Amino acid sequence: MINLFYISTEIFLSLSILILLLIGVFKNKSELFIYNFTCIILLVGLAININLNPQFPIDLFNNSYKIDYFTTLIKSVILISAFLVMLCSLNYVKQNDILKIEYPILILSSILGMLVMVSSNDLIVFYVGLELQSLALYVLAAFKRDNILSSESGLKYFILSALSSGLLLYGCSLIYGFSSSTNFDLIYQNSESIEYGIIFGIVFILVGLAFKITAVPFHMWAPDVYDGSPTSVTVIFAILPKIAALTVFINFLYGPFLEMFDQWQAVIIFLSIGSMVFGAVAAIGQKKLKRLIAYSSISHMGFALAGLSVGTNEGIQNSIIYLMIYLIMNIAFFCCLFMLKRENQYFDKVEDLSGLSKNHPLLSLSLMIILFSLAGIPPLAGFFAKFYIFTAVIEQSMYFLAIVGLLSTVIAAFYYIRLIKVMYFDEQKEKYDLNHSIGLKMILVISSTIILIYFINPNIINNFVLDISLI
């Protein structure tokens, strides 16, 4: 019985999905009820998860599933951000006619998949979690099915993602073949002598994962899918799968493949530099905010990967701080997008921000704080995120990576301040609606305040990651 107690979060989520499905089938017009109920389920799941917090690592199911401080932290982050995402996108979902019973249930199942991914200690369990997550997301991307862009993005995401899953699975099979196990601990033990088969396997797995976090050169799908999907789904894409996939990166690299650090480090550095530079350069010409944020998130993932390429505990901890600050900034950014609404129509072009500061001073003030923070200007939170990463990178004397990264922030600063210019220096346009839900306003105010005053006491967020030690 003790085994089941430790996965009560996952069990709770699965039961909730089933119950919600039953309610949805038997009760008419239960969409809104299910949506709200899902928010509550996420909160309860969060409470259960925090309550579990084990003092020492626990292995379950023949050592194929592990629960420790790290996984619990990441799961909590996933659940919190899922809750915030659901809360801030409610009005959007209602007004865009995508509030169907499946919508919240699909989100819940993809979250369940992420939780399984994060905790997995076995290739097969990991793959099951990944597929559960991805399949739900394919449907979500195409959820606005009468819209041609949305359908296109769903199809595109499905085909490319299936390809990457195939590569990943092939990598898994190679690793199984050469280390004769699917269990992470056994792979670690069996792969002490470095064999080419295992290295190939690692590369295939990394390619598959890089696809999920949109690292260059596996990023091509991101701008189209971000742009085509409904904004409420884009915000999920921008945050949740990245947390999960980056955690899996950490689990893989610093778990079974730790011994092969020299082999995979070059791959990660390549992905990191590519993403940082490409994300910064390609975003300059974008005219749509969702495409722009897609490139911006490519670039941010490059920074998070830079932290992982270091090979120290500090690097991992700093990557996770980076991820947390990134998700706060992104949720806040999407809150601003949800507020650009006039007569039930949502706007997402750069020019729609024109002169925003005259009509909506507070909204544009928070958006300005968010954008400066995304650009990494001190003393905002985004600066510290980058600062920690480069502290870890320079500790290992990887100056090239640090210099390229910081120069790319200068390039990236250009398009962020271009948005600020549009908001503050350009002529004003028509006003947007002001009737936003309280949840949306609260999330925006709280997250931009966190970004603004993070520097007063950075330890509050940093303390979460201090206990993580994987090496």
Place this chain on the structure above:
Amino acid sequence: MNFPIISSLILLPSIGALFLFFINSKNITSIKYVSLFVSIINFLISIYLWLIFDQSSYEFQFVESRVWIKDFINYKVGVDGISILFIILTTFITPLCILSVNSSIKNRLKEFLIAILLMETLMIGVFCSLDLVIFYLFFEGGLIPMFLIIGIWGGERRVYSAFKFFLFTLLGSVLMLIAVISIYWIAGTTDVEELYKLGIDPKYQNLLWLAFFSSFAVKTPMWPVHTWLPDAHVEAPTAGSVLLAAILLKMAGYGFIRFSIGLFPVASEFFVPFIFVISLIAIIYTSLVALMQDDMKKLIAYSSVAHMGFVTLGLFTFTQQGVEGGIFQMISHGIVSAALFFSVGVVYDRTYSRRINDYGGLVNVMPKYSILLMVFTLGSLGLPGTTGFIGEFLILMGTFKKSFLVAAIASLGVILGAAYMLWLYKRVVFGELTNQKLLKIIDLNKVELSILTLLALSIIFFGFYPDPFSNTYSVSVENLINEYNDKLNNYNLQNQ
């Protein structure tokens, strides 16, 4: 000293800004009075700090240190004889900027004053931070308010100028960030006092020096990365130009003293010829460029580059006179350039033109203005009896000790400086009153008169009696140079 006087100096303007944020923006009078009140209180605190400051000690005083990021960085601030003068300069100029907004800022006054007050916090923070990371935070944080000041309230080409300012300075300082982090891993701390004691391994010094230099050179600004300055100055509103010229440029000069010379003596010595060459180019070349300008603000901007060339020249002579001259020149330039930009602002608010050719014969209609502008012009070109003279004289004296040739060429810059300033004065103030618009122009009002008189008096007073400044910094400068020579001798002994 239990009361955290430095932190309150840093925080007070921000608290004032927060207070302004909650005042209704239509209530213009109370907005002005609150911000003026806050900045004057801050000035009084800084004067009090100066009075209780122990001038006979070179140690950092009023040091506050507390844990900030656990096991990593401490929040540490304090002042010595050099930094306290820059703090006073900051707190002195800021209230004048706030006074001057009356006529020049028409829209979004509240936001403008919030930006000015935030700027004050950041600038004071730069001058008293004793930790490299804290210094970097304040140094870079200034980008945000200044970008907005130029971009929102600037002239026609404000967007271009704001972008250029932002990207140039950001590009310069990211390398400094890498150097700061590297110092942390090389020396194990970013605490400046500790680093002075420990010293930094000479084999890393050259690269670290270059990284710091890239940031300070853009901010100073030194030739050839000075091109953002004329644009930023020209397009910024009067108060913005004043802040830029009077204080922001000094952050880099201060950085040279505190970090480049203090932390990297071996590298500083190594790069002296390089600094001398680009300082001389800055002095001669930008003076010549200034001669050709037909925009008043641009002319003063180029003269700033030339004056800062003198400053870097003086600092890198490593002689008592040279360094003291560099510091004095920075303070003098802070007051004089602020006064000049205010003066340009005065006529710009009346005619909306900065072109020199649109003026002429102002002495007939604005006698008070013409007298005051005369004082500032003479201060800028370094007439004996003004602050400008003392700075330039000391710098040239220090330079003569090092190299006759360099000093001789730099002296040419003094002549050129006199040429462009006097020519500017002649074209604006004397001559025929040809432009019909100027006939109806009104002389200075009370606020403008009091701002400009205050500045003119301080230029003349400290020109005749520089002791209050020189007494404050002389011990610290002496210590700086002794430390510098000791470290250099040690290094040379080890290498023999």
